[in-house]
Amino acid sequence: MTTYQPSPSHSGASSSSSNGLVQDQYPLPTPDDVPTAVHNLLSSTKRLQEVLRLWSLDQATEGDVSDLYVQIGNEFNVTISAFAYHQIDLSDIHSIPAELRIVLEHCLSEDPAPEVLDKFIPDLRQVLFKLLKGLQNRQDKWRLAIQRPSSSRTSSDSR
Numbered sequence: 001m002t003t004y005q006p007s008p009s010h011s012g013a014s015s016s017s018s019n020g021l022v023q024d025q026y027p028l029p030t031p032d033d034v035p036t037a038v039h040n041l042l043s044s045t046k047r048l049q050e051v052l053r054l055w056s057l058d059q060a061t062e063g064d065v066s067d068l069y070v071q072i073g074n075e076f077n078v079t080i081s082a083f084a085y086h087q088i089d090l091s092d093i094h095s096i097p098a099e100l101r102i103v104l105e106h107c108l109s110e111d112p113a114p115e116v117l118d119k120f121i122p123d124l125r126q127v128l129f130k131l132l133k134g135l136q137n138r139q140d141k142w143r144l145a146i147q148r149p150s151s152s153r154t155s156s157d158s159r
Contacts, residue, residue: 044068052121103120
């Protein structure tokens with residue numbers, strides 16, 4: 001299974017996509033900031049659904065979708081790193097970016113139309129649900145981890 005390495009963080013500035021939509025950049029989390037990392041990731045996945053809706057109406061481009069996919073990948077890596085800081089393993093969801101890419105590639109290989117989106121949205125939501133459940137399943141471990149003094153964290157605590 002692929003091990004994801006943290007990627008360089010994106011800047012805190014806003015950027016404009018090719019259709020003029022402003023993409024808000026969320027606050028950068030510190031290495032141990034699980035809530036911010038998870039919030040940023042889930043917010044971006046929600047925006048992905050909206051950008052795909054706009055794409056299906058010819059109001060966003062494949063590039064807009066691709067840019068957001070890259071941002072999700074970066075935020076996924078930050079989230080993995082934030083949990084790893086607390087010795088919490090997320091290897092069961094490491095496949096999410098690849099699964100998401102496959103769905104997006106299949107969707108974007110067709111001409112934009114609401115019917116096309118309707119065909120692929122169930123698969124997209126299934127991948128996003130797997131991500132959400134994987135993160136939710138770690139909430140109790142994370143709460144326990146933040147209650148421990150940092151000096152007591154060891155790799156043997158991760159399971």
